Amino acid sequence: MKTATVPLAERLRPTHIDDLIGQEHLTGKGSILRTALEQGKIPSIILWGPPGVGKTTIANIIAHTLKVPFYTLSAISSGVKEVREVIEEARSQEKVVLFIDEIHRFNKGQQDALLGAVEKGIITLIGATTENPSFEVNSALLSRCQVYVLKPLEEKSLLSLLRHALETDVVLSKKKIELQEASALMALSGGDARKLLNLLELVTDALGDPAVITDKKVVEIAQQRIALYDKKGEQHYDIISAFIKSIRGSDPNAAVYWLARMIEGGEDVKFIARRMVILASEDVGNANPTALVLANAAFEAVNKIGYPEARIILSQCATYLASSAKSNASYVAIDEALAAVRRQGDLPVPLALRNAPTRLMKSLDYHKGYEYSHSYENNFSPQEYLPEAISGTKFYDPGKNAREEELRRFLKGLWKEKYGY
Numbered sequence: 001m002k003t004a005t006v007p008l009a010e011r012l013r014p015t016h017i018d019d020l021i022g023q024e025h026l027t028g029k030g031s032i033l034r035t036a037l038e039q040g041k042i043p044s045i046i047l048w049g050p051p052g053v054g055k056t057t058i059a060n061i062i063a064h065t066l067k068v069p070f071y072t073l074s075a076i077s078s079g080v081k082e083v084r085e086v087i088e089e090a091r092s093q094e095k096v097v098l099f100i101d102e103i104h105r106f107n108k109g110q111q112d113a114l115l116g117a118v119e120k121g122i123i124t125l126i127g128a129t130t131e132n133p134s135f136e137v138n139s140a141l142l143s144r145c146q147v148y149v150l151k152p153l154e155e156k157s158l159l160s161l162l163r164h165a166l167e168t169d170v171v172l173s174k175k176k177i178e179l180q181e182a183s184a185l186m187a188l189s190g191g192d193a194r195k196l197l198n199l200l201e202l203v204t205d206a207l208g209d210p211a212v213i214t215d216k217k218v219v220e221i222a223q224q225r226i227a228l229y230d231k232k233g234e235q236h237y238d239i240i241s242a243f244i245k246s247i248r249g250s251d252p253n254a255a256v257y258w259l260a261r262m263i264e265g266g267e268d269v270k271f272i273a274r275r276m277v278i279l280a281s282e283d284v285g286n287a288n289p290t291a292l293v294l295a296n297a298a299f300e301a302v303n304k305i306g307y308p309e310a311r312i313i314l315s316q317c318a319t320y321l322a323s324s325a326k327s328n329a330s331y332v333a334i335d336e337a338l339a340a341v342r343r344q345g346d347l348p349v350p351l352a353l354r355n356a357p358t359r360l361m362k363s364l365d366y367h368k369g370y371e372y373s374h375s376y377e378n379n380f381s382p383q384e385y386l387p388e389a390i391s392g393t394k395f396y397d398p399g400k401n402a403r404e405e406e407l408r409r410f411l412k413g414l415w416k417e418k419y420g421y
Contacts, residue, residue: 049149062097086098087123098125161197175204177211203218269310285330294316
């Protein structure tokens with residue numbers, strides 16, 4: 001029996017498939033997972049879904065139902081060494097299940113360490129991820145697993161969970177608690193069952209016994225006690241916004257501070273790196289083309305290395321981008337070009353620019369009149385490259401920085417009369 005010292009979410013974690021709230025498409029009568037459990041044979045699987053919808057719970061149910069050796073690793077704190085230790089122990093046992101939480105945080109090398117054991121049946125792998133496994137789990141491992149998609153929990157399921165907690169929990173059931181309003185609990189937990197139960201426990205502890213739970217009281221208590229950084233909540237978006245704006249504003253000190261806030265909060269290393277790759281084009285662009293090269297290299301590097309060493313690479317990239325000349329000219333250019341496409345529709349490609357691989361196309365004057373640039377002085381011919389309806393429209397206007405001023409001078413020598421460079 002789980003005692004009062006165990007967190008509420010863990011106390012209520014079911015061990016039988018009939019007690020799971022939600023995910024009926026996987027666990028209901030005749031469903032894939034239930035059928036596999038009834039047959040006593042589970043394939044290696046990846047459970048993909050938002051936080052707090054039952055991924056760990058389903059793994060826990062599988063372990064209790066099959067009554068097999070069950071190992072748990074977290075990709076945040078474990079690596080190849082721990083994986084190999086489990087595999088070695090599994091060689092002397094049968095039907096070993098290895099559950100890896102947040103498997104998307106494993107780099108390619110760490111995921112590769114699982115391949116042989118999964119393929120040979122030494123272990124049955126259950127991986128849990130909040131990220132699309134098509135992008136975050138390497139194809140070799142993914143091909144050896146069934147992917148089960150977990151859905152966000154509906155409000156009726158979350159309300160059932162609240163009532164279940166108040167009526168059956170070893171601690172809460174002994175108190176006089178009236179759930180008068182639940183909207184704030186729902187809103188602050190964002191559909192995450194674990195967060196919902198943790199918040200309920202926080203609120204009931206603060207209110208004492210007896211207690212009346214109202215939206216106002218929940219908000220007051222939550223504002224005082226909820227952690228400063230939540231990877232899936234408002235702080236997640238506010239801090240990445242501050243980080244990006246600091247780099248855009250050329251302040252490496254602020255950038256590295258907000259980076260530290262994300263690292264300390266356990267933010268996904270690839271999420272941070274991915275945003276810097278985008279920024280390298282959106283905000284630095286051709287003012288310093290090396291920025292995109294470095295940002296992309298940083299993304300690849302942190303993906304291979306992971307925390308804690310990845311913090312150094314992220315810091316190098318962030319401070320470099322913040323200290324670089326800035327230009328959003330490429331970003332503006334593509335948005336203006338897209339706007340023109342939406343306004344004008346599918347304008348015809350000039351005949352001279354069309355490909356003519358067949359005799360019929362040549363007879364229709366496809367490719368006729370095209371001037372091969374390298375056949376002309378300075379590798380340039382001032383022919384028309386845009387559809388006639390938008391001829392002379394300038395989308396790319398180089399920024400006012402050393403690199404792009406050089407590009408402007410080059411373009412001005414070619415297109416001054418047509419585009420006004």
